[in-house]
Amino acid sequence: MLNGIGVSKGYGIGRVVIVKEAVATFTPKTNCDVEVERKRFNDAVSEFIASNTARAEKVTASVGEKEGEIILGHIMMIQDPYICSEIEKSIDEGNCAELAVETVCNTFIEMFSSVDDEFTKQRAADVRDIKTEMLNILTGTQTVDLSLLEKGAVLVASELTPSMTACINKENVVGIITELGSKTSHAAILARAMEIPAVLSVPNAVDILKDDELVVVNGMDGEVIKNPNTEEQAHYLQKRLDYIAEKNALASFIGQDTKTADGTKVDLFGNIGTPKDAEKVASYDGEGVGLFRTEFLFMDRSSAPNENEQFEAYKQALLIMKGKQVIIRTLDIGGDKEIPYMGLEKEENAFLGFRAIRYCLNNPEFYKVQLKAIVRASAYGNLAVMVPLVTGVEELRAVKEMIAEIKAELDEQSIPYDKDLKVGVMIETPAASLIADILAKEADFFSIGTNDLTGYTLAVDRGNANVEYLYSTYAPSVIRSIKHIITEAKSAGIPVGMCGEAAADPLMIPLLISFGLDEYSVTATSILSTRKEIARWTKEEADKVAETVLQLDTEKKIVSELKRIVLN
Amino acid sequence: MVSKKVTLTNAQGFHMRPAMNFVQAITKYPCKISVKTPDKEVDGKSVMNLIAACIKCGTEVEIICDGEQENEALDTAIALIESGFGE
Incomplete structure (x- = not known):
């Protein structure tokens, strides 16, 4: 067996066809007739443009517009004023067109390859492609069809x-x-x-x-x-x-409501990391965004993003979702990430340390920039704010107070925002779970972050191979905690969602239906499979599963029982 | 000569598509256009140079236009960047 990177899903069985790119060979010539070589180069460019224009049209029609743009990009690159002037300069020195094209393209291939950025590196492949095609045209080499x-x-x-x-x-x-x-x-x-x-x-x-x-x-x-x-x-x-x-x-679940077999409707949202990810959620028929991680805005840069920059990013996600709810989680970051300008120290116990809401409330000037950008963006759609890593109701109160101040400031400046902006709590610590009744009185909604809730409840560092075996959302403790959170939210009359991996887990879904979860937020590619899984269960069947599971005393028994029932 | 500073807000910065859109939009103006970052300055009409410069989201760039129709060119460039390249 050979290993590589799976970049396009599915299984294919067939016969190997080795495709060797025709290698154009030429004898590098210097002291050429400049006029002749210039004309050869220009003719080759014209031919390149003509064949690629046709190709781009074909790809646009058969594959898609974005894919066709890749080919159009090549046309633009070969006409690039910088690349052309470099090639012409080389021809003026007496080099033949082939040599000029090869030398200049190689310079760019090297330049792109040496940049420490995956996207830029990939552009080297484009230039290699252009070079090969230009040399084929210039030397009259037949290419594989x-x-x-x-x-x-x-x-x-x-x-x-x-x-x-x-x-x-x-x-x-x-x-x-x-x-x-x-x-x-x-x-x-x-x-x-x-x-x-x-x-x-x-x-x-x-x-x-x-x-x-x-x-x-x-x-x-x-x-x-x-x-x-x-x-x-x-x-x-x-x-x-x-x-x-x-x-x-x-595919048959596209455009359908998300509901249980007996017709109870629930919300099915997607998790995103950048505004553009919202397009993916929309394309998989997500009904909203249940978790917008804002960390990306703050990473790989030398200073914090300003208010306007953040505002534009949040607004963009809202506009893509066209009025559907977008839940933005405020910055969730700590000493395990290197963000030099934040002045975070490396901590012995980063996950129990100075991070997320703790850092933000201790740096109110910094946090206010983000909150203000969020409140301003709320004018452009259905936005909600979610506070991460809450362990006490004071933290929620502090955030709500800051938001109230921001609203007052915006009122003074007559800047629009959503007066009914919802502020919720991400329940991901055992503390928050235990005081769910207290939090529910003041939070507009809950969202259960099962990944961290599992880690904190079981006191397990997922990255530590010696204890990783303990990490499981099926642990009786974690399942009880989830049930408790949902029950408390229901009795306080606030909506409760889940934005961890468990929300898309076929084994967990009957339990979540039984407990009464209102909103499932999953990665975009899991949206349709989650909709399908939810549609499998009636409340009565799900209740039976939950009843059985809650009587089992170990994680192992729960997993095997769930597998027996769900994957039968 | 006219110039204005603007911050890149689209997620990917000056990558293939944004750079293409940018060059397409401004290449019709006869003036010289350059994009200046804190550590380099590149020809704004060259897709290759823009990509090679690897300008990321969040970077503040200065757009400098010099020559015929410089004001129109600057307005177009700034509007495009502020719109997030229509992404």
Whole structure:
């Protein structure tokens, strides 16, 4: 088995087709006729533009507009004034067009590759693609035509260039394997858009795999199985069918309400880390955003983002969600993250230390900037604020007081905001769970953060391999805590959601339905599967599961019982 | 010569799409346009240079326009960046 990075989901079984990029060879010439070489270069650029324009149109029509833009990007790069003037300069020195193109492109490839930024690094692949194509045009080298591949082909190449990917007929290609590339390379984006399983970054794939041999491409786990035996073939064929059936079944849940089998409607939201992620939530039919982590705004930079910058980011997410609720969690960060300008010291026990709301309330000037940006953004949609790591009601009161002050200031300046802005608590500490009744009197909503709640309840550091085995949301203690939080919220009449991984867990869902959870917030790609799982249960069935589970005394028993009932 | 400072607010900074949109929008103006960050200054009409400069979200940049139609060019550039490149 060969390992790589699974960048496009699904399973493909087919015959290997090794694609070797035609290598244009040329003899570097100096002392050339400048006029002749300039004309050759300009003609090649014209040809490049013409063929790529046609290609971009084809990709836009068959794959999508964003994917077509990748090809248009190449057209723009070859016309770039800087790149052109550098190439012309080289030609003026007497170099032949091929040599000029190669030298200048190599400079850019090196420049992009050396930048410590994944996206910029990937642009080196674009320039390599442009260089190869320009040299092919200049030397008249014939290129491989991937549109001619036969049905059931698994493409194997050193690197899949965007221009190669663009020619693929998605009906005939069942898998893609390359030696280079990562999740963010254009080839990966195109493979996902065409829904072809792909595993990239498989070392020496071109040498190890042989033309026409059978191969399995497991895009889920990033695995490639060379020469699968009959058993393996049957196994992956079944997986492939299951995957396709699952995908089609999920597609039927698009546009449906999220409700239990007996018709109780609940909210199904998505978790996001950047405003742009909201588009993904919307595309998976999420009904809102249950957790907008704001940390990204503060990371990888030299000073804190100002109010306007934050305001724009929050507003952008709200506009994308078009009036659906967006719950913004204020900064949740501590000494385990390096953010130099915040002056956080490395702590022995960062997760029990100076972090999240504790840091924010101790730095009110800093925190106020974020709160003000949030309150201002509330004018542009249905926004709610969520306070992380609360352990006492004083913290919630302090935040509400700050928000009241901000509102008064905005009133004076006649700046609009949502007068009914909701302020809720993220319940993720045992303390908050135990005083859920107290908090519920003053919070507008609860959201249970199961990841941290589990860690804090069981006193387990997830990153410590010696104790990691204790970390489980199915522990009787954690399940009781979740039940307690939901019950207290219900009796106080406030909505309660969950934004941890447990909300999308098929084993947990019957329990959450039984306890009465109002809102499930999950990663965008889990939205439809969660909707499907919720639709499986009636309240009565879910109650039976919960009743059984609450009588069991160990995590092991609970897991095996849940598996028995749910995965039967 | 005219110039104005603005902060990049789109999540990805000057990456492929934003840089393309930017160059497309301003290339019609005859004046020289450059984008200046605290540590470098690049040709605003060159996608390649903008990408190579790797300007991230949250960076304050100064847009400098010099020559014919410099005011229009500056307005267009600033409006585009403030809109988050229409992303």
